[in-house]
Amino acid sequence: MNPTHAPASHARWTEDPVLTVEHLTMRFGGLTAIDDLSFSVGRGDITALIGPNGAGKTTVFNCVTGFYKPTEGRILLRRGAKPSDAAIAELTRSGRQYDRDGENGIYLLERMNDFRITAIAGVARTFQNIRLFGGMTVLENLLVAQHNHLMRASGYTIGGLIGLPGWRREAERAKDKAIAWLERIDLIDRADDPAADLAYGDQRRLEIARAMCTDPRLLCLDEPAAGLNPRESSELNDLLRSIRDRDGVSVLLIEHDMGVVMQISDHIVVLDYGKKIADGAAAAVRDDPKVIAAYLGVDDEEVDEVEEALHQNDPQGSANAQLGEGDRA
Numbered sequence: 001m002n003p004t005h006a007p008a009s010h011a012r013w014t015e016d017p018v019l020t021v022e023h024l025t026m027r028f029g030g031l032t033a034i035d036d037l038s039f040s041v042g043r044g045d046i047t048a049l050i051g052p053n054g055a056g057k058t059t060v061f062n063c064v065t066g067f068y069k070p071t072e073g074r075i076l077l078r079r080g081a082k083p084s085d086a087a088i089a090e091l092t093r094s095g096r097q098y099d100r101d102g103e104n105g106i107y108l109l110e111r112m113n114d115f116r117i118t119a120i121a122g123v124a125r126t127f128q129n130i131r132l133f134g135g136m137t138v139l140e141n142l143l144v145a146q147h148n149h150l151m152r153a154s155g156y157t158i159g160g161l162i163g164l165p166g167w168r169r170e171a172e173r174a175k176d177k178a179i180a181w182l183e184r185i186d187l188i189d190r191a192d193d194p195a196a197d198l199a200y201g202d203q204r205r206l207e208i209a210r211a212m213c214t215d216p217r218l219l220c221l222d223e224p225a226a227g228l229n230p231r232e233s234s235e236l237n238d239l240l241r242s243i244r245d246r247d248g249v250s251v252l253l254i255e256h257d258m259g260v261v262m263q264i265s266d267h268i269v270v271l272d273y274g275k276k277i278a279d280g281a282a283a284a285v286r287d288d289p290k291v292i293a294a295y296l297g298v299d300d301e302e303v304d305e306v307e308e309a310l311h312q313n314d315p316q317g318s319a320n321a322q323l324g325e326g327d328r329a
């Protein structure tokens, strides 16, 4: 059943979560940026985390991806078969970071650093501001992303680097994967150009391809549509849908562009002042009075824009409807 139309009790985020955030709290001195937040990301879903400026969205990302250590709470990532409650309780009690058995694994991200979260748990991320290596070529950016695999194949020795067959095979595989991604995002003709020379929308897509080259199970995107024109937004939507449908990768995104959010999200979680105020399928969240009120609280002159954007299905018309960009009233 398509979770968009499913009652929440049968939705993938309750039945088959890839990420479960439980009672997450993050304090900065006297400021509580995230306050006892719980939500799940369904396996194979595109989940949007939305809310006005300062609601805490980036802080949640920073906790999930290991940039911040949460003050309290558990962040559980799962690969493969659904673990039993007993297995999760045992891992939590043990003090270990993760339990892995072949393709199956459970990972307590709040105990892991950012490097291990990417390399071991399989969570990749992009940032609000593009962080490509501008002086490297487009192709090199995708090869660098696969450095971990290559180092592993080298056996972490110089002998590996100068010619072990395993390393050579892995290097070939990395190149093939990079080329396949460049074809997929339509940048194969720009492979040898410096990444900084690409148009803004192309850089965004390259950044997502670079994250995908790490073979993530969960892809976290911080405002991927920011600054894109309507055509680029529509290309982004297609790319994200294909990552969900073709690669089977779950996507968690922060986005102010309601056109993008409403068109591609299976599931939306809404934050305001660090607390969850709504959680459900796109249509239900769109019409939730609490959500409308939170956004209407942003700025009086945005009222019409907000109502229009929340009911917008036309990508051309809605692509520029940025919500939550003003100061709170």
Ligand SMILES: Nc1ncnc2c1ncn2[C@@H]1O[C@H](COP(=O)(O)OP(=O)(O)OP(=O)(O)O)[C@@H](O)[C@H]1O
Residues within 6 Å of the ligand: 028, 031, 033, 051, 052, 053, 054, 055, 056, 057, 058, 059, 060, 324
């Ligand atoms: N490192 C930090 N130190 C102190 N306060 C912080 C830090 N990071 C975030 N905050 C505060 O936490 C609150 C939530 O910020 P956050 O950036 O997570 O919100 P957001 O929803 O991502 O906002 P935006 O939509 O503007 O990106 C804000 O009040 C912010 O000032």
